[in-house]
Amino acid sequence: MGQQSYDIEAASRLFIVFVASISAIAGTIFSLIHGVSAVFSFLYLLPIICVVYFYPGRAVLFALGISIIYIGLVYALGAFDPFLIAVSTAWFAIFITLAVVSSSYANGLLEEKARIRHIMENTLEGIFCFDPGTWYIRRVNDKCARWLLYSRNELEGGPVSTVWPDADAQQRFIGEVKLRKTGVIFESPFRQKNGGLLRFVLSPLYVTKNMVLCSVANVADAKVADEEIRQTLEDLERQVRERTAHLERMNEELRAEIIERRRLEHTLLSGELNNDTKNKDGKQS
16 A cells, blocks of 8 residues: 555656646747747746755756757747847756755755654654744654654644643753753653653754754653662672672581591591501510
């Protein structure tokens, strides 16, 4: 289903570009044949803008190609009118400049979107992105949406107040972000879909005029994690104490065994010495 809708969308884009281009070319031919020279140049703006919007990486090549067709038609059908040729040459430069500038801007936006998408898809934390001008949610990742008991579709495009009801906290957060951009750590309650409250810690990752992208940490999860770490450390400490006590007992048992062995050896040596002394005394007698 998703692939089918993508194919339909791609075909629709190609169809729009094709129709706009054919309309511009047909309008040029009709205008030149009937001696109308004031309108047809504007017809080329639409296909160029469409290609910049749909395929910004190919906009310059497309503008160059359709501009060559445009100026070729002027030379072929314009009866070599010097004024018309001069005007068409100026429009040729305008078309190329428009494509270069607008495609550069569009490619920058695409890179920004790709960077944001990479952050949202690869971070282990929650992500919350909103427009500080309109206070509408632009993006959230699955983890943040699950904490709030919503789906992403339910949150994206809706007002921030749906999940962040404290307007004063919002203004304080934006004030700190404007002052420092990054390095802000701000704690505030967020409301779940069922009416419950969670305390989130927000830290801005990427800030522009129309967007604040924040990492979100659930304080409750952080406390659980801290408790798990504390429990793990206590278990390790207990195991170390038990192991140390076991080694001390083994050491004491080994020391006692050594002492006993030395006592037995001393007893045996004393007995042998006594026997040797008696034997010598008997021989001397």
